[in-house]
Amino acid sequence: MRESAQAGRDAEAVSKFVESFAAQLVEAGMQRMAARVFAALLSSDKGVLTSAELSEQLQISPAAVSGAVRYLAQTHMVSREREPGSRRERYRVHGDQWYEALTNREAVIKRWEGALREGVNSLGPDTPAGRRMAETLAFFEFIEGEIAAMMERWRAHRERTFGQG
Amino acid sequence: MRESAQAGRDAEAVSKFVESFAAQLVEAGMQRMAARVFAALLSSDKGVLTSAELSEQLQISPAAVSGAVRYLAQTHMVSREREPGSRRERYRVHGDQWYEALTNREAVIKRWEGALREGVNSLGPDTPAGRRMAETLAFFEFIEGEIAAMMERWRAHRERTFGQG
DNA sequence: CGCTTCTTTCAGAAATTTGTGAAGTTAAGG
DNA sequence: CCTTAACTTCACAAATTTCTGAAAGAAGCG
Numbered sequence: 562m563r564e565s566a567q568a569g570r571d572a573e574a575v576s577k578f579v580e581s582f583a584a585q586l587v588e589a590g591m592q593r594m595a596a597r598v599f600a601a602l603l604s605s606d607k608g609v610l611t612s613a614e615l616s617e618q619l620q621i622s623p624a625a626v627s628g629a630v631r632y633l634a635q636t637h638m639v640s641r642e643r644e645p646g647s648r649r650e651r652y653r654v655h656g657d658q659w660y661e662a663l664t665n666r667e668a669v670i671k672r673w674e675g676a677l678r679e680g681v682n683s684l685g686p687d688t689p690a691g692r693r694m695a696e697t698l699a700f701f702e703f704i705e706g707e708i709a710a711m712m713e714r715w716r717a718h719r720e721r722t723f724g725q726g
Numbered sequence: 727m728r729e730s731a732q733a734g735r736d737a738e739a740v741s742k743f744v745e746s747f748a749a750q751l752v753e754a755g756m757q758r759m760a761a762r763v764f765a766a767l768l769s770s771d772k773g774v775l776t777s778a779e780l781s782e783q784l785q786i787s788p789a790a791v792s793g794a795v796r797y798l799a800q801t802h803m804v805s806r807e808r809e810p811g812s813r814r815e816r817y818r819v820h821g822d823q824w825y826e827a828l829t830n831r832e833a834v835i836k837r838w839e840g841a842l843r844e845g846v847n848s849l850g851p852d853t854p855a856g857r858r859m860a861e862t863l864a865f866f867e868f869i870e871g872e873i874a875a876m877m878e879r880w881r882a883h884r885e886r887t888f889g890q891g
Numbered sequence: 892c893g894c895t896t897c898t899t900t901c902a903g904a905a906a907t908t909t910g911t912g913a914a915g916t917t918a919a920g921g
Numbered sequence: 922c923c924t925t926a927a928c929t930t931c932a933c934a935a936a937t938t939t940c941t942g943a944a945a946g947a948a949g950c951g
Binding site for chain 1: 925926927928929930931
């Protein structure tokens with residue numbers, strides 16, 4: 562018994578959480594494998610797992626892990642690290658930072674703004690549709706600044722509540 | 727010439743905007759047809775189009791319009807209305823309200839919170855993973871309140887900038 | 892009430908996406 | 922350098938999703 566690296570933890574409870582949280586992420590638009598890998602990391606003891614551990618725990622191929630991790634790293638939800646002097650890679654969820662990545666939709670917002678700006682120009686700023694788009698554009702520009710301020714307040718709030726843990 | 731309901735507007739410019747904005751929405755996770763229908767409404771003169779108009783402008787079947795509109799109505803991005811005394815339905819984008827729907831991820835956030843709460847309980851609030859999830863949970867709870875306040879500020883800002891439009 | 896017009900539902904064809912095995916690539920360690 | 926352990930890429934099979942035509946379902950109007 563208890564021969565796994567996760568000795569002492571209820572494997573079934575972990576798996577249940579992983580699958581249910583992953584399902585929510587999928588529903589919100591995340592790729593399935595990425596969601597499962599991420600949930601597994603989030604519920605792991607140290608917040609770090611190797612490719613092999615993920616592959617075994619989730620019953621997926623190394624190729625699937627590779628694809629999922631690439632996505633998660635690109636979106637800054639996990640970071641990859643090498644154990645020094647080893648070919649083994651480890652993937653880490655940054656605890657207090659991953660959810661900041663969630664709100665960092667800056668790139669997405671920028672592209673929306675771009676498309677809207679083009680729309681305003683090509684339809685004309687004085688047309689009803691142009692005005693509608695201009696207002697939407699203003700909304701996104703407003704939001705962009707607000708989010709930064711909001712995250713600043715969160716960090717302060719977090720400090721108070723959890724310490725610098 | 728100019729026999730369409732959109733007389734006086736550059737159909738090609740409209741189409742170009744529709745497709746490029748829709749592409750951004752798709753990339754952010756929206757269904758393709760829903761994205762196209764929504765973009766068409768956003769760039770329409772009055773912010774209102776009938777099912778037939780959408781079907782023709784986007785070159786899609788009535789069935790596709792039906793599916794797209796159902797999704798958009800569910801997510802409060804458009805509303806449906808009946809022309810009084812007609813079987814014809816009209817779909818409207820609410821100008822200043824659709825993007826509020828975008829930020830109204832309340833249902834999504836609630837479900838995430840539910841999954842996280844369960845995770846904290848089943849893994850134990852005193853385990854490292856439990857603490858990590860509790861912090862994430864606190865983040866979402868914080869965000870929920872902040873977003874409401876942010877939208878309040880936006881409405882004030884909008885009033886100043888655009889009048890009550 | 893029945894006719895007509897518009898919308899929705901449904902089954903299926905087509906296209907897309909997903910995850911795998913296998914080959915390819917990189918780098919540690921003898 | 923050569924071997925070996927790991928990760929990545931690629932082509933393909935399977936599963937899923939998407940969109941359509943056709944038929945069924947509402948609702949106005951005579």
